[in-house]
Amino acid sequence: MNSPHSNNAGSRATLLAVLAISLAGSAALYYGSSGFRAISTEAARRIEVAERPLRLPPATLGGADGAARLLADELARDGRITLVTFIYARCQSICRVVGTELQQMQEQIRARGAADKVRLVTISFDPRDDARALTQYGRMMKSDPDVWRLYGITNDAERRRLLDAFGVIVVPAPLGEFEHNAAFHVVGRDGRLVRILDYTEPDAALDDALARAAERT
Numbered sequence: 749m750n751s752p753h754s755n756n757a758g759s760r761a762t763l764l765a766v767l768a769i770s771l772a773g774s775a776a777l778y779y780g781s782s783g784f785r786a787i788s789t790e791a792a793r794r795i796e797v798a799e800r801p802l803r804l805p806p807a808t809l810g811g812a813d814g815a816a817r818l819l820a821d822e823l824a825r826d827g828r829i830t831l832v833t834f835i836y837a838r839c840q841s842i843c844r845v846v847g848t849e850l851q852q853m854q855e856q857i858r859a860r861g862a863a864d865k866v867r868l869v870t871i872s873f874d875p876r877d878d879a880r881a882l883t884q885y886g887r888m889m890k891s892d893p894d895v896w897r898l899y900g901i902t903n904d905a906e907r908r909r910l911l912d913a914f915g916v917i918v919v920p921a922p923l924g925e926f927e928h929n930a931a932f933h934v935v936g937r938d939g940r941l942v943r944i945l946d947y948t949e950p951d952a953a954l955d956d957a958l959a960r961a962a963e964r965t
Contacts, residue, residue, distance in 0.1 A: 793915055794944045801940035804913050807906040809871065809899035812882035817899070819910070824939030828867045829957045832933040833947075834916045836874035837885040842930050842947065847889050849950040854895050856954060865961035866954070868896035869935075873911060873918050874926065875902065915944065936960065 807819040823830055833850065835843040850868055857866055868891075872882065882898040891898060901907040911918060919927040932953035934943040942960070945953040 790915065797941055798943050801936065801938075801942045802913060803940055804935075805906070805909040807901055807910045808903060810879065810882075810902055812879055812886050812893075812898045814879040820939055822869070822899075823935050824937070826867070827937060828865055829937065829961045830935040831866070831868050831953055831957050832914070832935055833868070833870045833930070834873055834911070834914065834928070835870055835930075836872050836926055836928075837877045837881045838874065838924065839926070842928070846930050846947050849947070850891075850896060851889055853950060853954050854890075854892060857895055858892075860958070862958060862961065863895050866957045870896065870898050871910070872898070872900045873907060873916065873928070875900070875904070875907070876924075914941065934960070 804819060804823070809817045809819055809822055811817060823832075831853065833846055835846060850870065853868060857863055857868075870891075872885075877885075877900045879900075882900055886893075886896075886898050889896075901910065914933055915929075915931070917929050921927050930947040932945045932947060932950065933941055934945070934953065934957055936942045943956055945956065
């Protein structure tokens with residue numbers, strides 16, 4: 749028969765083990781969710797980007813005009829805040845939603861006289877989207893190159909690194925389609941990714957870009 753002393757010792761040992769496991773789990777959750785502020789990995793990543801702007805990897809962009817441009821030159825030397833989005837020209841679902849929002853953003857940027865402060869850059873992750881496909885997409889979306897430019901990336905390795913940096917996940921689907929996530933990515937004048945907003949928040953994304961543009965002295 750166990751003595752009261754041994755029962756108490758066993759209870760204490762069990763309690764300490766449970767406490768240790770609980771603390772370990774809490775620590776993992778804390779660091780995995782940026783201090784309990786986010787539970788999902790994507791939400792935690794967005795907090796991290798906002799707190800520590802991300803330098804983007806090198807990449808060569810192919811424009812709708814057929815000219816090649818370095819990403820660093822396109823983003824960092826322009827002098828404007830850039831809202832970056834990712835699409836593919838054949839997309840009939842989420843890309844069309846994003847494209848419609850970008851059309852409205854373009855009009856708002858013009859209406860506010862902010863074309864010299866904020867601009868839009870859309871990058872296709874589909875290697876089939878050459879200059880001709882980008883031009884056709886631009887015509888369909890009525891993009892104004894002074895406000896909204898379209899690019900592709902021909903180098904597979906550079907494309908993968910860029911998508912990873914922006915947190916864009918692309919999965920091939922049947923009939924040459926893709927499953928992918930979408931967001932508005934705010935890039936500062938120095939070419940760093942400073943904020944990520946959901947594609948359902950176009951007004952917040954544009955307001956953020958305009959606010960950052962107004963900070964210029």
